[in-house]
Amino acid sequence: MDLYQAIKTRYSCRSYQSKQIETEKLARILESARLAPSAKNLQDWRFVVVSDEKKRSQLAVAAYEQMFVATAPVILVGCSNNDHTMRCGEKIGPIDLSIAMEHIALAAVAEGLATCxxxxxxxxxxxxILGIPENVRVVELMPLGYPADKETHKPRESLEKIVCYENWKF
Ligand SMILES: Cc1cc2nc3c(=O)[nH]c(=O)nc-3n(C[C@H](O)[C@H](O)[C@H](O)COP(=O)(O)O)c2cc1C
Structure with a gap:
């Protein structure tokens, strides 16, 4: 699938089929996270792949009882080992992890899967639930599976509203 098509197709899926994810598909999706860029190429991200039914249910409860999360056959738990701040003042860990997670979200679409x-x-x-040490930051959870709902697309602001050129003109 073309990258732009994947970007346009992705949506937040909140209901999943119980159908298992093929091992090769999951491997390709995780590989897309591995290839993501990171500050100083530190790659201080860690991903816990959770498919155990009881743990998925516990994770959904831990996600403020968003029980749809447990309907996915896999929940990816994105963590960061990095507590450093870039010279611009922003935290490295959540930024790097988020880039990798969005690689995952788009790769999932290319594989016919959905995420949230x-x-x-x-x-x-x-x-x-997962035995993650205190010093590791849990940044994001991401259910992954075949969608059981209908693809929906939320409205977005116009480019004119969010982009300006040369100087701040908002
Ligand atoms: C950082 C982040 C956190 C989010 N957290 C949740 C969440 O806890 N539960 C949920 O149902 N959706 C969550 N969302 C999904 C957003 O609600 C969704 O991306 C947004 O409404 C746009 O819809 P779309 O993804 O279908 O385009 C989150 C999205 C982002 C980027």
């Missing part, structure tokens, strides 16, 4: 970014969760509960 999940930022509403209790990190300490996720840590306890």
């Amino acid at each position: 970014w999940i930022g509403s969760f209790y990190p300490e509960k996720v840590r306890a």
Whole structure:
């Protein structure tokens, strides 16, 4: 699938089929995260692939009871080992991890799968469920699977509203 088509097709899927994800598909999707750019090429991201039914259900509860998360056959838990700040003042860890997770989201579309970014969760509960150490930041959860809902597209602001040229003109 063409990259632009994948970008246009992606949507937040909130219902998944129980159908398992083929091993080769999952491997290609994870490889797309591995190839993502990161500050100083540090690659301080870690991904926990959760397919165990009980753990998926516990993760959904930890995500403020967004139980649709558990309907996906796989939940990816994106973590960062990096607590450094770039010289511009922004945190490296969540930025690098987010780039890699969006690679995953787009690769998933190319494989006929769907995802949803999940930022509403209790990190300490996720840590306890998966044995993630205290010093590791849990940045994002992402259910991954074949969609059971209908593709929907939320409206976006116009380019005119969000882009200006040469100087700040908003
Ligand atoms: C950082 C981030 C966190 C999000 N957290 C959640 C979440 O906890 N639960 C949820 O259902 N959707 C979550 N979303 C999905 C957004 O609601 C969704 O991307 C947005 O409404 C645009 O819709 P679309 O993804 O279908 O284009 C999150 C998205 C992002 C980027």
